[in-house]
Amino acid sequence: MSMRKVGDLPSALGEGGAVERRLAGHKPAVFLDYDGVLTPIVDRPEDAVMSDDMRTTLRELAARCPVCIVTGRDRAMAQQLMGVDDLVVAGSHGFDIWTPQQGSISDDRVSGFLDLIAEVTERLRDDVGSIPGVQIEPKRASVAVHYRHVAPEDRDRVGDSVQTLLAENSDRVALTPGKMVYELKPNIDWDKGKAVLHLIEVLGLGGDDVLPLYLGDDITDEDAFRALRDRGIGIFVGRADDPEVGDRDTAAQFVLGSVDEVKRFLAGLGR
Structure with a gap:
């Protein structure tokens, strides 16, 4: 599998419109990590409250296409910090998956x-x-x-x-x-990538007309980037000059440099 340095990735907001071309003729299905993607990384985890602007952007996006939150956080805590309780959430790195329509759809092994x-x-x-x-x-x-x-x-x-x-x-x-x-x-074979594939199957998002996108910033998100490598788009969120990112290799295909850039990107999806 091809890996690239974060600093070598093209921007998902690039003027060349590479993401838009990939999406042509498809409906996006958007999978989002929480910390570092929908909110900046903060010193105290309990302070990572989603901004009103991002909440509005997320709700408007969810009205246009499927949106799923895939986070390492406890699911209930993630919902509390988002101030949103009507989206699909896979908490604890995909070990605790919940939808507003079906309730718990976690894998039975968990x-x-x-x-x-x-x-x-x-x-x-x-x-x-x-x-x-x-x-x-x-x-x-x-x-x-x-x-x-x-x-x-x-x-x-x-x-x-x-x-x-x-x-x-x-x-x-x-x-x-x-x-x-x-x-x-x-210690079971389960991660964010397997959680995303499970969601695609359970939510009926496996059709040729759907293109899944995954936005993440952490090492655990690489499992999801790899899972979608041949069937979707992986977008790394972060900057190569961030000491916690450094010269990292990633399976993502595009990059967004900040939470603000994520908000701009999501606002334009599915329009």
């Missing part, structure tokens, strides 16, 4: 792991919960350990504890990488 996540969450609270700056975020199907506000000299303690837990539970627990966060989830 439901048996809720007790495991509760156990892992309690272990993390005991091991690292007292370290200043650590934020433990339990979700329905995973648990995240944020260390952005942990002093540099304490970060190895957090990482060592997570690695020890993984080593002791390698058959049950897996690590999902992220920006200044360790996320622990059930």
